[in-house]
Amino acid sequence: MINLDTERLLIRNFQSNDWKDLHDYLSIEEVLKYEPGNVCDEVECKQMALERSQNDIFMAVVLRETHNMVGHIYFNQIKPDEFLTWGLGYIFNPKYYGNGYATEASRRVLQYGFEVLKAHRVIAMCNPENHSSWRLLERLPMRREGHHMKKAFFYRDNEGQPVWHDAYQYAILAEEWVSE
């Protein structure tokens, strides 16, 4: 069960009735530009919120004052378990960009990862074109430790060929983590 707080935010498990807030931003093409998958309709968001309410991998981020959901964080252990490595990801609602909410929430999740889950290492991948994402990672602070050329593709061109993109890899080790 996830229940983390920061100065302005609560980070908690998804609830099935979060689907509307999820739909508010997962229905926007621009939000998913650097993510696998397409925009989601209401039915898909209902299913997604329900599924996400049953695990700790996806966490809803809500404002403490209004309880409005501003986005979500993904934090999942990467195999093999004994390497104690987690992957971090995030998608926020553009209505709330530019307030530092994603940084504040991600930093709190890193603290949870290192102090409660006893993570040894946390990694994050992002497209080099996604400046707001890697700037966020550097604020946490995570370290850029790799530039993978043509690492993956999320869609194909009109001829059915994969549109490969590069990826930066960021990481932070337990011994690099300094809690505020």
Ligand SMILES: CC(C)(COP(=O)(O)OP(=O)(O)OC[C@H]1O[C@@H](n2cnc3c(N)ncnc32)[C@H](O)[C@@H]1OP(=O)(O)O)[C@@H](O)C(=O)NCCC(=O)NCCS
């Ligand atoms: C990546 C994403 C979460 C970044 O959102 P964001 O709002 O820019 O990120 P932050 O919460 O860290 O906010 C940082 C901005 O708030 C400003 N800010 C205001 N108050 C702040 C505070 N207290 N602390 C930190 N930053 C603050 C910063 O100056 C920065 O603004 P700038 O980009 O104009 O320099 C968002 O663009 C997003 O969800 N994108 C779509 C999904 C996506 O691409 N996910 C990542 C895939 S790898």
